Structure formats: C-alpha cells, structure tokens
Amino acid sequence: MASRMGVSPAGLLLAAGEGSRLGRPKALLELDGERLVDRGVRTLRDGGCSPVLVVAGAAPLEVIGAVVVPNPDWHTGMGSSLRAGLAALPPGCPAVVVALVDQPLVGPEAVRRLIEAYEAGARVAVATYEGRRRNPVLIAAEHVEAVAEAARGDAGARVFLREHPELVTPVPCADVAAPDDIDIPADLEAFNRRHAR
Template identity: 45%
Template sequence: MVAGLLLAGGAGRRMGTPKALVRLHGEPLAVRAVKALQAGGCGPVTVVLGARADDVTDVLRAAGLGTAGSDVGGVVAEDWDEGMGASLRRGLGSLTHLPGTGAALVHLVDLPGVGPEAIRRVADGAGHSSLRRAAYDGVPGHPVLLGRDHWSGVAGSSTGDAGARSYLAGHPALELVECGDVAVPDDVDTPAQLRRLAGA
C-alpha cells in the first residue's frame, strides 16, 4: 500500500496567504492535491498542516475530505515555520503506525499541474525499498516516492526547506521516473504565477 503524504503547511508569504487555501478555478489547492493523490491510487492520504491549520481543515471538510470514512487525515507540524523538512518529518512520523504501508508518495500542495497520471506512474509497484522521484525532461522534481526502508534516513536528514533533497542526492537506489509527458512541474508561489496558470 502506498500512502499519500501532502505537505501543505507553509505560510505562502510570497502569495500573501497559505497556498493550501489558494483557489484555482474555484477549488482550493489543498483539495485539488488530495484528489490527485486519491485518483493516483494513494491511500490513506495524510495532509501535513501548519499555517492556518484550522482554515485548511475546514476547506478539506467542506469538500468531503478529512471527515469520518473519507480516508483522509491531517496532522499539524508545530514547527512548520522551520521549513519543509519539519513537515516531512512530522508526516513520515505519522505514517509509521499504519499497518501494510510499504511506501509514502510525497506531494506538494503548490504543484497543481502535477495530477493523478504522474502520481500513479511514480507509485506503481512500489515497495519497502523503493526510492523514486519524478523527472521532467530529465530534471528531478516532485512527487517523490519513499519506501518504508528509507523513512528514518529521510527524517534524520530533513532540515530547513531542503526536505529529502540531501538524502536523495546521489543515493544509489534512486530511480528517476520521467513524467514530462503527463504533468507540468511549475510551482505556484505568487499571485502572478497563479493568474498565468488560471489563464492557461
């Protein structure tokens, strides 16, 4: 089983609001990303919250996610303002008690151009020893697949905004999975980027 892990705790300072709450075509990015993980075959899905956690929880529940029986849960990274590494550590820690979970598919909330097709491709056939990363024309990106055997190593090396970068760099087990034909890896950091994406 591949669990979905959505990192959605940032304050979105350049956006002016947490990106999890930003709407694209009327849908909050947090909702859009959870649906992509589910449609890509990941479950359960855990959303790592931080800035305005209650508001993000509310928009998920309004969409029928994060309620009883929805297979979507949330955990708060109290130290979310330290960077992505804190959210990744908190998220992986929350998955260790889930029986039958052999891997975690880590997705970022500000990548609305990465949908179920890329998620499914990276997660396909994953096991405890799997270590994969989506690539776009050969350039490493997201999502990232972390087999359970790698969780402690990733958590131990995740600091600041680097996330799993140092663990993945040069790791002999890492597989790059080309996704440039099914997804667009551009993140949405500013209102101008959001407007361009909405127009496209």
C-alpha cells in the same frame, strides 16, 4: 492500486507553509474553483494512494478524504513538515508518495507512474521533467526513517536523494505533468488564465 503486499502506498501532501511571497497560505488558494489542498489530496487518492495525509501549519485545515497532521514547527521549513508527515504514517505502510500543495499540474498519472515503478522494484522513485528531478517522490518504508533524519530546513527529501543516488529510480513524467509551482500572485493569475474551464 495495491502494492505487492496488498496494501497501497500512502500519500503525503505537504501544505503547511504560509506563502510569504504570495501573501496567504497556498493550501487555501483556489484553482478552477478548487482549493489547492483538495486538488492535491484528489491527485494522490486518484493516483492510488491510501490513506492520504496532509501536513498543515500556517493555516488550520479541514480536508475531506484526508488525515490532517498538524506541524507546530512549520515556520522552520519544509523539513519539519516532511518529518511530521512521515512520523504519522500508519503501521505497515509499504511506501509513501510525497507531493507538494503548490504544484497543481502534477496529476494522478504521475503518482500512478511512481507506484508502478515501486511495484517493479524501485525503492525510491522520483518524478523527472526533461531529466530534472522534481516532485512527487515515492519512498519505500525501509527508507522513511533515514529520509526523516536527513530532512532539515527547506531541503525536504533532497539531502537523502543526493546522498543515495544508487537508490533513486527516475520516472519521466513530463508528458503527463508539470512541476510548475505557485509562489507569487502573478503565478496564480497565470494558472487561472491558462487553466480556466
């Protein structure tokens, strides 16, 4: 899927955390025999993003089909990972879809819907579930710098979204995705039980 300019939005997967409550980096966890980082990259790519960037930190990553962006400041929180990823976007990138590595039930259709909203004129599109804003989030190029400046600690893009509600287009995704995340070992066990092939 290409934008109105003929260039696809990029995909940005935040995968730098150490998974302190889980006991290991979430990016390396496997669900249905696939690492979460690979699953996230596939979701963004199949949803229409190109290129796809992965921000790495606690664990060094090699990912087929993605550009790995190291974040030496990963321990300071998600904000630094978002800033590192946005700074690495290629010149001329019209928009970026930001996703989190620990939400494996967000699939390509949710990404496609955000890109379709962008194609229809949205400048910031946010996936919603039962009316609640979650991830992924699409940011048009003209807002990337402001989003990066607002990203601090673990807030990511939330501060920018809260300060600029007039820019946000909600995109309902509850029928095709779920924002459930994996934070503790019991979450992973539950996911594997529910979604084992």
